[in-house]
Amino acid sequence: QYEEERDALYALKHTFNDPFLNDNWNGLQCYENTSFWYGIQCTNGRVTAILLESKGLSGKINADAFVLLSELVTLSFKNNSLSGNIMDFSSNPKLKDIDLSKNMFDGPISRSLLSLNLLESLQLQDNHLTGPILGFDQTSLTSFNVSNNSITGPIPGTDTLRSFSSASYSSNGPYMCDDSSNSSSGCYFSENETAGGGGSKKEPVSTIFIVFDVLGLLAGILLLFLYCKKSRQLKKLIQKYQLEEKDEDDLEMERMSNFHYNESKDESVIIPAEVNNRSVTNEEKGELIFMGDEDQAGFDLNDLLRASAEGLGKGLFGNTYKATLDGRPSVVVKRLRDIKPLSYDEFTAVVRIITDQKHPNLLPLLAYFYSNDEKLFLYRYAMNGNLFNRLHGGRGTRDRIPLRWNSRLAIARGVARAMEYLHLNPNSSKCIVPHGNLKPSNILLDGNDNVLISDYGLASLVAVPIVAQRLVAFKSPEYQHSKRISMKSDVWSYGCFLLELLTGRLSAHSAPPGINGVDLCSWVHRAVREEWTAEIFDIEISGQRSAAPGMLKLLQIAIRCCDKIPEKRPEMTEIVREIDSIKAVDSDDSDELSADQLLTDESFSANA
Numbered sequence: 001q002y003e004e005e006r007d008a009l010y011a012l013k014h015t016f017n018d019p020f021l022n023d024n025w026n027g028l029q030c031y032e033n034t035s036f037w038y039g040i041q042c043t044n045g046r047v048t049a050i051l052l053e054s055k056g057l058s059g060k061i062n063a064d065a066f067v068l069l070s071e072l073v074t075l076s077f078k079n080n081s082l083s084g085n086i087m088d089f090s091s092n093p094k095l096k097d098i099d100l101s102k103n104m105f106d107g108p109i110s111r112s113l114l115s116l117n118l119l120e121s122l123q124l125q126d127n128h129l130t131g132p133i134l135g136f137d138q139t140s141l142t143s144f145n146v147s148n149n150s151i152t153g154p155i156p157g158t159d160t161l162r163s164f165s166s167a168s169y170s171s172n173g174p175y176m177c178d179d180s181s182n183s184s185s186g187c188y189f190s191e192n193e194t195a196g197g198g199g200s201k202k203e204p205v206s207t208i209f210i211v212f213d214v215l216g217l218l219a220g221i222l223l224l225f226l227y228c229k230k231s232r233q234l235k236k237l238i239q240k241y242q243l244e245e246k247d248e249d250d251l252e253m254e255r256m257s258n259f260h261y262n263e264s265k266d267e268s269v270i271i272p273a274e275v276n277n278r279s280v281t282n283e284e285k286g287e288l289i290f291m292g293d294e295d296q297a298g299f300d301l302n303d304l305l306r307a308s309a310e311g312l313g314k315g316l317f318g319n320t321y322k323a324t325l326d327g328r329p330s331v332v333v334k335r336l337r338d339i340k341p342l343s344y345d346e347f348t349a350v351v352r353i354i355t356d357q358k359h360p361n362l363l364p365l366l367a368y369f370y371s372n373d374e375k376l377f378l379y380r381y382a383m384n385g386n387l388f389n390r391l392h393g394g395r396g397t398r399d400r401i402p403l404r405w406n407s408r409l410a411i412a413r414g415v416a417r418a419m420e421y422l423h424l425n426p427n428s429s430k431c432i433v434p435h436g437n438l439k440p441s442n443i444l445l446d447g448n449d450n451v452l453i454s455d456y457g458l459a460s461l462v463a464v465p466i467v468a469q470r471l472v473a474f475k476s477p478e479y480q481h482s483k484r485i486s487m488k489s490d491v492w493s494y495g496c497f498l499l500e501l502l503t504g505r506l507s508a509h510s511a512p513p514g515i516n517g518v519d520l521c522s523w524v525h526r527a528v529r530e531e532w533t534a535e536i537f538d539i540e541i542s543g544q545r546s547a548a549p550g551m552l553k554l555l556q557i558a559i560r561c562c563d564k565i566p567e568k569r570p571e572m573t574e575i576v577r578e579i580d581s582i583k584a585v586d587s588d589d590s591d592e593l594s595a596d597q598l599l600t601d602e603s604f605s606a607n608a
């Protein structure tokens, strides 16, 4: 089933041929309830949702694209440029929510939709659909829209379809809705409708039945024929695609085969199989090496093997899991991938450089596991998650707790101190770059909201071409021009982070794959130049008048860090000194005047 579902998704990926999905939809798609592919959701290792909205996708989706995805509950391709007929959903009995709106789908509404007894929402508006509306009579269906197509009426008069307003049917072909009509709905419904299509009320019902029976039979035979043909095509397509992907799949499967699941619990941590295998040599077997005292860590390899695991996400260096240990604080396991082929000695040399960096704002490495096939890093679990979620998560919902000025200032200070330490540390010369990947998802917050920077030192484990594609520092202006990075690239990343912290806007440089952001350095320069100062600061802090001087100062630091010319950017030590001089405010409540009102052209003239 895992492979069938993956093949179905690969076939979709092939249809879309979208550079981002081509890159992202690889390897393992689901682990328990965690998906590692963009837009995919999983439950118990099965694909239950595909959510690819407004991604600029095009292509003609095969009618049988979802035949192998039998656990699918939610499907949304809203606002893309997809074409072809509506797909066959007869193998997806669990589908509840389908949104194909704002695309270029044509042809008739698929009869397979009538068989979806759990269907709650069907959104087909803004396409090029033709033919009649079918007699949807599922009582579960509470949201329905086919407006703005070329569908012809009348609308089958089922109770379900009568329950929707004319907005669900408007802007369609003849005999559907009359905008000038004074009737309550303004749309035409046929009487005594049965599930099966929009028939004319002038014809006797029995004739309609016979005609539909015959048409149904013919359609069935045709569908069966098409299905067999398409299945063969799909198989061929998959086979062809598998050949192209073979190398990559082989690699992933090879990696996966070295692991097994600890089945003592519902959720399981992935553990290296060779650990339990007595026939392997000591060198291959691998060891869990603790950085401090193992007793102090409070767990050993056996505890880890017994732990349950929850996927936290798929990062550039591999998949990251939270392992819950019995009676002990949770730990985070990072399973490294795409790292250079390092010998044990070379690997441990890098580990030593990482562990030599000791600072209250750096996430310490607790332990590592090294075997020929598997390299794991273990860290403390940061209770309050990452800054990206804290800054952007839950906006517009009741659950959102505003992130006020004092907290933001403390975060800016904590990050600056950690970066200063990395830059001054004598070991840093041995790394490719001191950090290289400073961004909000690598800025973690412990239970007291103290900053803990993660992923430092990892850049030196990964091959340079991969690093260049992935790390934030490589997106700096100097890399674009001269293909060189330095500590000043970290300063540039720090400037981007400060702007994200001050504006609350998503940064194009650090947003997770699939999320669009703004080039904040250019955006802020423009905002200052064109005097849209009222829009610069995040709404959660812009009302804190007493904090305005501090915000302004931090903004000026950020703008200097973003200078296109690396030499003009300040050193981290200078940044720490300047940030230390910014005072927290007495009260983190909003004042009457907004900070934006204090911003003038003169405020920026010296530095912007």
Ligand SMILES: Nc1ncnc2c1ncn2[C@@H]1O[C@H](COP(=O)(O)OP(=O)(O)OP(=O)(O)O)[C@@H](O)[C@H]1O
Residues within 6 Å of the ligand: 312, 313, 314, 315, 316, 317, 318, 319, 320, 332, 334, 363, 379, 380, 381, 382, 383, 385, 386, 437, 441, 442, 444, 454, 455, 512
């Ligand atoms: N020690 C930790 N405590 C809590 N959450 C963590 C910890 N380490 C990582 N995470 C979170 O787990 C998720 C995956 O982390 P990972 O480092 O693999 O990828 P990333 O930070 O999204 O990207 P990148 O690989 O570019 O750093 C992220 O949301 C990250 O913030």
